[in-house]
Amino acid sequence: MIDIRLIRENPELVRKAARDKNMKVDVDRVIAVDARRRAIETEYNELRHQQHVGGERVAKAPKEEKAALSQELGKLKARLKALDEERVGVEAELHELMLLMPQIPDPAVPVGPDASGNVEVRRVGTPRRRDEFGFEFRDHVDLGLKLGLFDLDRGVKLAGARNYVLRGAGAMLHEAVLRFAWDTMLSKTFARPGHAGEALRFEPMTVPVLVLEKIMYGTGYFPLGRDDVYLAERDQQCLVGTAEVPVTGFHADEILPEADLPKLSVARSTCFRREAGAAGKDTRGLYRIHYFDKLEQVVVCRADPAESAYWHDVIVRNAEDVLAALELPYRVLEVCTGDMGQGKVRMYDVETWMPSRDAYSETHSASRFHDFQARRLNLRYRGDDGKTQFCHTLNNTVIASPRILIPLIELNQQADGSVAVPAALRPYMNGVERIG
RNA sequence: GGAGAGGUGGCCGAGCGGCUUAAGGCAACGGUUUGCUAAACCGUCGUACUGGUAAUAACCGGUACCGGGGGUUCGAAUCCCCCCCUCUCCGCCA
Structure with missing residues (x-):
């Protein structure tokens, strides 16, 4: 495995490594999937935060307000679940792609076909x-x-x-x-x-x-x-x-x-x-x-x-x-x-x-x-x-x-x-x- | 293979639905005290991802992780289901 940051910041280096090693890798796809993963994570974290804050409010609220507040928070669940499902898929794809990425050879290594x-x-x-x-x-x-x-x-x-x-x-x-x-x-x-x-x-x-x-x-x-x-x-x-x-x-x-x-x-x-x-x-x-x-x-x-x-x-x-x-x-x-x-x-x-x-x-x-x-x-x-x-x-x-x-x-x-x-x-x- | 018990931070060990990242202790690190060591006291003391000021430094915040996976719930270390592993006893066996 190589560092995903290396791909984000220096994709050409990875592409060259793959070429030199006779490997086919989809660097663009990795970058796209990684971006999506991070977007999902950001939104997911934000919603979870809301859920936590809201949950505490439910706990402290007077009895008669609990039901209404709970119901309100319930709406988060669907979005969170959808997000989580997408995250699982995206992370799995990213992981699979990352397993295929080449290590960068030392510059001193002779480039050759076989x-x-x-x-x-x-x-x-x-x-x-x-x-x-x-x-x-x-x-x-x-x-x-x-x-x-x-x-x-x-x-x-x-x-x-x-x-x-x-x-x-x-x-x-x-x-x-x-x-x-x-x-x-x-x-x-x-x-x-x-x-x-x-x-x-x-x-x-x-x-x-x-x-x-x-x-x-x-x-x-x-x-x-x-x-x-x-x-x-x-x-x-x-x-x-x-x-x-x-x-x-x-x-x-x-x-x-x-x-x-x-x-x-x-x-x-x-x-x-x-x-x-x-x-x-x-x-x-x-x-x-x-x-x-x-x-x-x-x-x-x-x-x-x-x-x-x-x-x-x-x-x-x-x-x-x-x-x-x-x-x-x-x-x-x-x-x-x-x-x-x-x-x-x-x-x-x-x-x-x-x-x-x-x-x-x-x-x-x-x-x-x-x-x-x-x-x-x-x-x-x-x-x-x-x-x-x-x-x-x-x-x-x-x-x-x-x-x-x-x-x-x-x-x-x-x-x-x-x-x-x-x-x-x-x-x-x-x-x-x-x-x- | 059968029966029982259990898996919580570097280790030990509480927690058994919200105020718990998780009490308490040990170890470790920094400091105070000290002729030195020890003791005592104070502080720090997980990993990863992520947002902000900002330099991939530092600081502040968020999220995830209490064997693994799934479920219930507004909310789970805590309740339910499946799996894995460890220990004890029995069986089998080199």
């Missing part, structure tokens, strides 16, 4: 192409099936297309990667800009993966992303596509003391995605699947763009540290306006090299929202000056598996068909150095 407009920021590690292995390259599907790391057919039998079962060393590798990511996150300390002495840590937490719709709206996944979400309609709950949703929503409808900020949280969850718009795309293997596990980092901080930017760098770096420790080549991309999504101010994707795809492919996504989610979630803090403000929110993947197993398996394959376990993961694999 993923083709994304800009590479840096590249770390050396990608290895399939013909550079010195033996016959196998992709993760071949390797995984041969080594018994997962079972795709039975995953489909159990749950339909894009489902799978990790087994044996594959299941262990999955857990190892996640547990390694936990430990990496929890071993670090952080300080706010200008507070060098601080030793803030990410707080580990578990969260519900089945949440109420309001949290989906609050984090910006509804209404526009609804098609990609599994619904448990009987209970009016939704399966989350990321722990970002419950973690960011954790303090919804609260006013936090400024001293409690920033809130640094990290949570693992299973993530459920319908992949509604992706029919026929990435159908091979473990790349695009309906469920996976992900460790997610979330930051809730003061409404300060500079601090927000600072934490954005921090969470990108955290992800990079994990990839570097796993010895995986990756690049960081600045995502352009057309590819960044409704609520985001700025966004970086991290793409890890996957030889089978002959490309860097998305494994992480780091987003900065400013107060977009906080407004929807009603997530505020009370500043040291006593004023309440909406927080800023950010999030990034720490690790998502099994997608990350694709480069991990493929890049560590040996001539004999076995897969070497990177040193960082061996402690989490009971010391196993080689699978197969």
Whole structure:
């Protein structure tokens, strides 16, 4: 959500944001509905005031005058009721329209139509192409099936297309990667800009993966992303596509003391995605699947763009540290306006090299929202000056598996068909150095 | 799932049709007193929208909000209906 005042005072800014983000929004309609809403409210308030004043007169009037006065006031009721009914309709329309308004991207974000407009920021590690292995390259599907790391057919039998079962060393590798990511996150300390002495840590937490719709709206996944979400309609709950949703929503409808900020949280969850718009795309293997596990980092901080930017760098770096420790080549991309999504101010994707795809492919996504989610979630803090403000929110993947197993398996394959376990993961694999 | 009790401001807790934004207490903040701390005393002490003087500052006023929604009434925190949540007991269960 953006501030309605921004639309009233600077509609062109919002129109441009929508254009740049490839979104269709009706700014004029918002302005008109908002004006009507305020007119209704003014009249309604005025009539209610009359009613209150009149009501007091009834209470104090001599008995014989009460009936006449009451009857007189009764005339207000019809108008008030009509006004109230119109207000409900107008507010509902305004709310619906506001849910569609784009967050204004940072001026530094490259303007572009889609993923083709994304800009590479840096590249770390050396990608290895399939013909550079010195033996016959196998992709993760071949390797995984041969080594018994997962079972795709039975995953489909159990749950339909894009489902799978990790087994044996594959299941262990999955857990190892996640547990390694936990430990990496929890071993670090952080300080706010200008507070060098601080030793803030990410707080580990578990969260519900089945949440109420309001949290989906609050984090910006509804209404526009609804098609990609599994619904448990009987209970009016939704399966989350990321722990970002419950973690960011954790303090919804609260006013936090400024001293409690920033809130640094990290949570693992299973993530459920319908992949509604992706029919026929990435159908091979473990790349695009309906469920996976992900460790997610979330930051809730003061409404300060500079601090927000600072934490954005921090969470990108955290992800990079994990990839570097796993010895995986990756690049960081600045995502352009057309590819960044409704609520985001700025966004970086991290793409890890996957030889089978002959490309860097998305494994992480780091987003900065400013107060977009906080407004929807009603997530505020009370500043040291006593004023309440909406927080800023950010999030990034720490690790998502099994997608990350694709480069991990493929890049560590040996001539004999076995897969070497990177040193960082061996402690989490009971010391196993080689699978197969 | 069944039966009962209950949901009021940061917390505790009165109110049970008008004079209640809501007593009282605690916490918090400002001040007086004070060698310091404490105590005592005085004051402040919700959120949002909105009107006026006015700068989105300050002040004065209005409206909404006593779990959520609807109803009765000139008027509802207070009465009625539906829903949600919490607690206790019973049942079931990892």
